Amino acid sequence: MSSIDLIDTEPVETRLLEQFVTVAAEGSVTRAAERLWAAQSTVSAGIASLERSFGVRLFDRTGRHLVLTTAGEDLLPHARAVLESLDRMHDLATVDDADLRGRVRLGIFTSMDIVDLTGVLRRFRQRHPLVAVELMTSPSGTTGLVQDLVAGRLDIAYTGLPAVPAGVEVAPLREMPFRVFTAADHRFAGRRSVSLAELADEPFIDTAHGFGNRIILDTALERLGIRRRIVAEMNDMPAVIRFASAGLGVGVVPDSGVRHDGAVLELEDEVDPLRIGLAMRTSPEPNRAVRALARDIVAARVDVASQPG
Secondary structure, eight states, X not given: OOOOOOXXXXXXXXXXXXXXXXXXXXXXXXXXXXXXXXXXXXXXXXHHHHHHHHTSOOEEXXXXXXXXXXXXXXXXXXXXXXXXXXXXXXXXXXXXXXXOOEEEEEEOOXXXXXXXXXHHHHHHHHHOTTEEEEEEOOTTHHHHHHHHHHTTSOSEEEEOOSSOOTTEEEEEEEEEOXXXXXXXXXXXXXXXXXXXXXXXXXXXXXXXXXXXXXXHHHXXXXXXXXXXXXEEEESSHHHHHHXXXXXXXXXXXXXXXXXXXXXXXXXXXXXXXXXXXXXXXXXXOXXXXXXXXHHHHHHTHHHHHTSOO
């Protein structure tokens, strides 16, 4: 790694390092400012201050996107290490859980209840008022959430992937079997079950690529040698069920218990259920605030499991 001499002798504030790490993650000063709850001008000034301190440019602009320079790539892991070390020091210095502070970035699904998350967060905030919980989503579903987790942009996240990368552990939350959803007047609506082969010529509605349920079903279809025609891709599973119930196609998705106006049939083929879990990196070790929220979410799975449907 090339050595970089510190030009400005003023100490580098940790908030500037946080701004640097966030801009690197987002590729945008605007999005970084939104994540940091700061003015865009403040983040821009912070990056400029860091560049003066180190005497190098940290970012190049490619269209609307900011990319790290070679010097920025060299400095980024050290900036992250400093922030993680300070976070760990604060964590160790906190004796009572009631004094926990900091933030937890939680990746969630947009419109599917895995646990009573609003209740969990309300109780968590009452017990830990100094911890800010940030909720984030991904347009590429669970794949995007896990990618953000591995990259350090999230602390914990829902996942429905059949497998996760090394260095990520998953606590199970909920298991949902695949079922077939159609309109009430569909030709299969009066049946109790149907096979994927019988559905092969039907127009399908499904979630977009990257969603865990899509990965599982695509794998099963490939194993059976079945090709299908997808007429619409949605960014959440309840939307698939709504559109299928309206007669725009058939939906073969996990049954999350959402209300619908159409018919639901059992799937005759063996397809692995969607197993939703809470994912967390094992290194660096999550701080106490992250672990506390993770425990609360996992504990709430009992409430969901006891609900009918």
